[in-house]
Amino acid sequence: MRAAAPSPTADAPAARFAPPRRWPDVSFRWLALLAAATIVGLIFLVGWELYRGAHLAVARFGLGFLSKSAWDPVADEYGAWPFIYGTLMSSLIALLIAVPLGVGTALYLTEVAPRWIRQPAIMVIEMLSAVPSVIFGLWGIFVLVPWLRDHLFVWLKHWLGFLPLFQGPIYGVSVLAGGIIVAIMILPIITAVSREILRSVPDLQREAACALGATRWEIIRIAVLSYASRGIFGAAVLGLGRALGETMAVTMVIGNRPEVSSSLFAPGYTLASVIANEFTEATTDLYQGALFELGLVLLAVTILVNVLAQLMLRTLAGKSTGKVN
């Protein structure tokens, strides 16, 4: 490294807290700031462009767009409610399936599994996240949906048919199928984050519980899970953020019908799917504006969820919520 001109405060002991005077440091600072500002700027730009594209629809439908149930391109009547419902339902189902599975897997890998199995298992789970969305969709149409239609759904209807959730005709493609496929796709991220959270639980907690005579499960329940609960919630919210945006896999198995139904066997439609399906052929300006507005709604929901996740994960640091009585 070339010797730079010595700055006046170079030798002072408090120099490392003073602002850098040398040009490599200063320029690095500005470059890093520029990079960060670009990313933030990009998000605002995306939001702004979406709003610009949507202004026709926003002006025409107002806030009622969010609660209206219509999608008629011929009559130019649009409402977002069926899509919001479909997106939330499939994401919720995905969470209900993936969180217990993911946290369970993470628990197994950190607490119970013998050491030699941990690395291979982690590798396999990471591979699941590397499979492209479209492949999941194709597998869904040709393997999952027929199996659901002929076996699982029939079984569910037989045993739980008294619930309105499991009534109605069975097509195979349904909101439930969409939820199942998204569950498979968000499993890796939930498992990975939960594993990190569980690993960060100090051994002291486990040892204390053990010293008081807790069994293996009681240690996990009392010392580990309750300490890590906030972090696991953050992992779940991260998974939810990913689930909300899933497009290709969902559109192939959800049935693509903009309808709200109390049955999980009924077909549905999500925000991302309808945009992917209809955008290229949106002929009228209002039609395009409505699709832009759906994109805006999706962006707003995703940002909200991610912000929540970050807040959750941040409050975990250093806080101990585990009680050992």
Place this chain on the structure above:
Amino acid sequence: MKTFLSLAVLALTASVAPAQMLINGAGATFPYPIYSKWFNEYAKVDDSVRFNYQSIGSGGGQKQILAETVDFGASDGPMSDESLAKAPRKLLHIPTVAGADVISYNLPGNPKLRLDGPTVAAIFLGKITKWSDAAIAGQNPGVKLPDQDILVVHRSDGSGTTYIFTDYLSSVSSEWKEKVGKGTSVNWPAGLGGKGNEGVSGQVKQSPGAIGYIELAYAKQNHLPYADMKNSSGNYIAASIESVTAALATAQIPDDFRFSMVNPPGATAYPIAGTTWLLVYEQQKDPAKGRKVVEFLKWAYAEGEKMAASLDYAPLPENVQQRVMKRIAEIKY
């Protein structure tokens, strides 16, 4: 380092071909295979020009030609009057080839079904719900129809195939025309949506008792069963290149070529067919490009139409080709 760089630049510039004109087009996905073939073959005829076509959808094609970001557009559905009014100059619709929609289904034993327009409309409206319904059974004596629910499958994405199909249903059923209407994307009263022809046929193949509409070319290449449709003369016609060309020959074609050819008169015409258009300005902005576009169009009608049948498209009949050639002669550059 410097010599290496200058040598590299020299090598690159030397390998670049002498100035080749690039003509851009964008639009419909339905005719993409035949247009690709035409552009490939035309490059052998005239290698001073290269055509670049992006199949982004009819809606995209219409928008791009209105914005003049491309030299020609392509659309499966004719442009509406409001859209045409937005064009800076007169925009011409040039029909190129035609295709058909067929009704495919999944029934045990793959029987050959005969259906008519009002029955299909009622099925897609959700009014006929069982295969054993009298309306279907009456047209198919001798076919064993199961007492099974009909599962309707339609397109979830916007498409010219949907446009042709809903245009047909609007012309045979006043209830459909009122309730749903026609378009590349409509508010379907019943059924599930599949993405693309693949999505619909995949869904139909997987679900017993399903019914859906797909392109003839697609059905033929994938060996899917489809129904004979009753045309306006009362005959049940199987979809084929001949029956689509027959429909074209008897269709009412107005002067601006924005026509619908569903349910045409004609004893051997297949009722659910439609044409696809190229969208070009009458007054071309760039004289050199305009000349090349006109030369290509003339070649397409003289030679290109002969290649249509091999890709399962129906070429335009002679009388229509004559009229189109006259229109092409009007393009000024």
